[in-house]
Amino acid sequence: MSTTYAPRKPAGPDSAPRGRWGLWGAANFRRLWLGETVSGLGTAIGNVSLSLVAAVTLDASPLLMGVLTAATWLPWLFIGLPAGAWVDRWRRRRVMLVCDLVLMVLFASVPVAAWTGCLTVAQVLVVALLTGVAxxxxxxxxxxxxxxxxxxADILEANTKLRGGEAAVEVAGPGVAGLVTQLLGVVTGxxxxxxxYLVSALCLGRIDVHEEPPPPAARRALRQEILEGLRFLLGDPYLRTLACFSMLGNLALNGIQAVQTVFLLRDAGLSPGSVGTVFAVVSAGGLAGAGVAGWIARRFGSARGLLLCMLVIAPFMFLVPLGGRQLPIALSAVAWGVAVCGVIAGNVIAGSFFQTYCPTxxxxxxxxxSATIGYGAIPVGALLGGALGSTLGTRPTIWIMAAVLLGAAGVLLASPIRRLRDFPARKES
Known part of the structure; x- marks a missing residue:
């Protein structure tokens, strides 16, 4: 028998009719959206700034830059499973508040150390690793x-709006990071x-939600609780399929990401400014994907909508390696954005299913x-993409990774999901 975690939403703005404003009329959701969107913008700025600090201020080698990138994802491989069990034992809002404050201190420590003359590569790597843990x-x-x-009933709309905010800051983030760096300096940024993260913490602190995690007496050994979650996922055909789909998708996309800049600069012959324009088009595709996910799920059904995204839209990725040769690079960039649109829309639909299907x-x-399986593929995909790019070249690597992405869609097609119009409702533990 599983432990009990019974959140109870108080009566208030989120329970009242919201009319044409939808979730924007719900105070708790507005606070969550604002906090996470501002935090996402800060993360986009921080990722660029931390890399610039390592490369410019500390003159880090390419190898160290790769280690720095991997450090933020490695914690998923080592603590992802126990973190899930711990979070189910604690109040989730409090966990997020603590993480926001920890992240604030971690990123503030870098400029403080630089101003006092004691900043080292080791500290930057530790900050990246602890950031990954948080x-x-x-x-x-x-x-x-x-x-x-x-x-x-509002989960899909909520995820669409939240993912839309994330996609928007992914588009704006690099440009804002460049402006902040120019105005304030590499470290001060x-x-x-x-x-x-302070803004995010303040918004989370104002969310009115009552949570009742299981009492200490009802808890079991951590290993048992981890295995319970693992068995539930692996034993369910839908969740198991989506975890494999996520793993292959992340492997493919990060394999492409590892070689995309070299491909555009050296193989396609673009200038650095044009490379930034291509990335902006791709990010705009992600923003569009978040915006249309809800419409796709309503129009075609959530399960069929996911299949549509991955079998019809995502294969546009095969046009990317043709850019600069068989296709104009502008057309290739648009195809790339369309493919990312399909991937992001599919992620929103799949993530919404997780939240409405799994027992609280x-x-x-x-x-x-699921995240450990999916995110664990990110550093593997990046390393594999880099290795293939060094031995075969960037165009063949993108062809291979596009095929892997199509393989992720094939996993969906070979599963029971292909027979569904909509994903099923909540499953009991």
């Missing part, structure tokens, strides 16, 4: 908290990231298990 707990708690903030008391563990 993100594991924050992301797990965030996905598990959302069903306590909005009604089940990290204070903007630290401030964003298991949601943290199930999401953490």
């Amino acid at each position: 993100k594991v707990f924050f992301s797990t708690a965030y996905g598990a908290l959302l069903p306590s903030v909005v009604d089940s 990290l204070f903007a990231d630290a401030l964003s 008391e298991l949601l943290g563990r199930v999401r953490a298990t």
